[in-house]
Amino acid sequence: MFLDFNFSSIPHIIFGAGRLGEIYEIIPKFGNNVLYVIGGSSLKKSGKWDEIRYEMQKRAINFSEISVEGEPTPALVDEAVEKFRNKKLDIIVGIGGGSVIDAGKAISAMIPKIDSIKNYLEGVGNKIHDGKKIPYIAVPTTSGTGSEATKNAVITEVGIEGFKKSLRHDNLIPNYAVIDPQLVISCPKSVSAPCGMDAFTQLLEAYVSPKANPITDALAKSGIKQMKDVIVPVCNEKASNITARAAMAYGSLLSGIILANVGLGIVHGFASSIGGLFNIPHGVVCGTLLANSTKMNIKRLEQLGAEGENGLLKYAIVGALITGKESFEDINVPHYCSVLLKTLEDWTKQLNIDRLSKYGITTTDIDDIIEKTSLKNNPIHLKIEDLSEILISRI
Amino acid sequence: MFLDFNFSSIPHIIFGAGRLGEIYEIIPKFGNNVLYVIGGSSLKKSGKWDEIRYEMQKRAINFSEISVEGEPTPALVDEAVEKFRNKKLDIIVGIGGGSVIDAGKAISAMIPKIDSIKNYLEGVGNKIHDGKKIPYIAVPTTSGTGSEATKNAVITEVGIEGFKKSLRHDNLIPNYAVIDPQLVISCPKSVSAPCGMDAFTQLLEAYVSPKANPITDALAKSGIKQMKDVIVPVCNEKASNITARAAMAYGSLLSGIILANVGLGIVHGFASSIGGLFNIPHGVVCGTLLANSTKMNIKRLEQLGAEGENGLLKYAIVGALITGKESFEDINVPHYCSVLLKTLEDWTKQLNIDRLSKYGITTTDIDDIIEKTSLKNNPIHLKIEDLSEILISRI
Numbered sequence: 143m144f145l146d147f148n149f150s151s152i153p154h155i156i157f158g159a160g161r162l163g164e165i166y167e168i169i170p171k172f173g174n175n176v177l178y179v180i181g182g183s184s185l186k187k188s189g190k191w192d193e194i195r196y197e198m199q200k201r202a203i204n205f206s207e208i209s210v211e212g213e214p215t216p217a218l219v220d221e222a223v224e225k226f227r228n229k230k231l232d233i234i235v236g237i238g239g240g241s242v243i244d245a246g247k248a249i250s251a252m253i254p255k256i257d258s259i260k261n262y263l264e265g266v267g268n269k270i271h272d273g274k275k276i277p278y279i280a281v282p283t284t285s286g287t288g289s290e291a292t293k294n295a296v297i298t299e300v301g302i303e304g305f306k307k308s309l310r311h312d313n314l315i316p317n318y319a320v321i322d323p324q325l326v327i328s329c330p331k332s333v334s335a336p337c338g339m340d341a342f343t344q345l346l347e348a349y350v351s352p353k354a355n356p357i358t359d360a361l362a363k364s365g366i367k368q369m370k371d372v373i374v375p376v377c378n379e380k381a382s383n384i385t386a387r388a389a390m391a392y393g394s395l396l397s398g399i400i401l402a403n404v405g406l407g408i409v410h411g412f413a414s415s416i417g418g419l420f421n422i423p424h425g426v427v428c429g430t431l432l433a434n435s436t437k438m439n440i441k442r443l444e445q446l447g448a449e450g451e452n453g454l455l456k457y458a459i460v461g462a463l464i465t466g467k468e469s470f471e472d473i474n475v476p477h478y479c480s481v482l483l484k485t486l487e488d489w490t491k492q493l494n495i496d497r498l499s500k501y502g503i504t505t506t507d508i509d510d511i512i513e514k515t516s517l518k519n520n521p522i523h524l525k526i527e528d529l530s531e532i533l534i535s536r537i
Numbered sequence: 538m539f540l541d542f543n544f545s546s547i548p549h550i551i552f553g554a555g556r557l558g559e560i561y562e563i564i565p566k567f568g569n570n571v572l573y574v575i576g577g578s579s580l581k582k583s584g585k586w587d588e589i590r591y592e593m594q595k596r597a598i599n600f601s602e603i604s605v606e607g608e609p610t611p612a613l614v615d616e617a618v619e620k621f622r623n624k625k626l627d628i629i630v631g632i633g634g635g636s637v638i639d640a641g642k643a644i645s646a647m648i649p650k651i652d653s654i655k656n657y658l659e660g661v662g663n664k665i666h667d668g669k670k671i672p673y674i675a676v677p678t679t680s681g682t683g684s685e686a687t688k689n690a691v692i693t694e695v696g697i698e699g700f701k702k703s704l705r706h707d708n709l710i711p712n713y714a715v716i717d718p719q720l721v722i723s724c725p726k727s728v729s730a731p732c733g734m735d736a737f738t739q740l741l742e743a744y745v746s747p748k749a750n751p752i753t754d755a756l757a758k759s760g761i762k763q764m765k766d767v768i769v770p771v772c773n774e775k776a777s778n779i780t781a782r783a784a785m786a787y788g789s790l791l792s793g794i795i796l797a798n799v800g801l802g803i804v805h806g807f808a809s810s811i812g813g814l815f816n817i818p819h820g821v822v823c824g825t826l827l828a829n830s831t832k833m834n835i836k837r838l839e840q841l842g843a844e845g846e847n848g849l850l851k852y853a854i855v856g857a858l859i860t861g862k863e864s865f866e867d868i869n870v871p872h873y874c875s876v877l878l879k880t881l882e883d884w885t886k887q888l889n890i891d892r893l894s895k896y897g898i899t900t901t902d903i904d905d906i907i908e909k910t911s912l913k914n915n916p917i918h919l920k921i922e923d924l925s926e927i928l929i930s931r932i
Contacts, residue, residue, distance in 0.1 A: 469864030
């Protein structure tokens, strides 16, 4: 049946250079007692943290802070919850990259609970979260995960028994997403490059998802159009260009909005399995596997014949969008699929995206990885040999 | 500065033929005591109301009902609130056209208050609503106002001291919008035609709004693409075609989402002033004035020179979209502006949209109307003579 879909709520979005300051107006709407979840040191080094402290003191708002380094673990969330459970927080503000935003999201959701977050993680625990939480404002300082607009927090435990799994509920979508591209300006290439590839992966995988709908399609194309010309320059000569940073922040935000609604494909299947087994940044897994995963999907769709046509058309439309084309009637599908693949390969090279081997992954790990890899909402079924071929190509 | 915008939250959307039944799963999430706000008789005649009653009884959910005929007045809302204030409602469900949805929205917002809604209406009272409300599910049975996705409820008092004003707060966006195109199938042409023109007006006015942003632009174009080929047939040979009805419902939903974010132009300025002075359906005001208001906007933008180019380009893009064109590079702006105007005129004729005189409006009313008309977010300033010319052309 034509037009049948769900679309979750999205945060109230405040987007624009210099608009971080609006959090000082939003916080008092919720109350007088705020917890900031922040990253390691970059916010402090930039002077922004001093500015926030000053504004809080000026307004006589009580505030606490907690620092998150690396991807959030169950232990980190449980400890923070234990510490702040009885502090009667009115609101939590997460300012940082995807890990910090997710940590804040998880803490806001777990404060009303009395047990460990492990019990509520998909595929790990057996409890279902009910969506009750402390209100939450997400302020991203990277343009990558789109976590400021998603309904899940990714929690990681690395090791043989490790996992990278989500706490998920529609109500965990942040109340506000405040996206200030000025906060991303100081982000180094080593972070901006994998983040950009992660965001683009999310736009592409959501666009070709079997669950895609006309709203997510319109937003995916809007995000791709903004990002396509700046994804590489923003890591090089345009690192300080606020217009380019804004375009990346926009693409990342939209990738979060749509992934929350239609899910993702095989690249994020790998990101989950590899991320649970190895200490490797999420964006690197996505960035390094995107080109060859897309190549495999296109190859298998081509072999499907008529059934694969719709999937191929969507890949071709992305290829066409990248070249600046907007009209997709009578589109040359094989040509624009090639354009897409060539572009993804070029970006991977130009952005110096690491290979998996840099993080200790070898061919002997492939079976373990594949065993834990879900195809999620990939547009086509891939066999074990296909997954193996993708991994080998990037070790 | 490039990319600077706000975007309000939207409801959790459930869209698809036959999906009304999902409200029975949603209601218990909020509680056991529900108020249905419904229209005059069509829901009862169709047998749907019996089905709802049956499902409520089967689930032992307490329910009450209130019927709304015509556009909601302050008296209607105040009386309903008085009656249900102490009933400890857990959730309200509004099922009907825009008037019913708005009535339910207003009742849900006023139950926590102790005084009249008049005190909280924009331009009428002097109190600011704080957004506290009973949770609300909106289920449209027409494809027109998009009220299922907006943050305002339009309240009307007709007469010399009359008004058509909004109760507005971000938090009044319904918690859920359940859009089931099957509910629109029985809608007669006399309702579907002005509703369709209202929805198209909202898509067009939001697209050319000075507050438009890339998200609302993407959604406006998506809505226009769905509606353009069915807006007339759905009132004639495709009245029972669920795919066509779904496309209209989709366009209407998106028009609501975007108008909530970027506002509307002169046609809705007139809808507000004329609707307060005369007893005339909202969709008729929009439908009858759309073509000539657009013509005036385009004429004045053309006279602006370079400053008007962006506005004209947007009108031309809509004209191009209507013809099925998707590529807007090197677009012939005057040609596609003409295409748009010709199409709007054709639709007005083919849909038999009434002239204003049918509702007792004469040239002697023009000054009163203009005095109460706001330009809202029109893309260009229009003079009193311009407004007068538009009105005269449709009396």
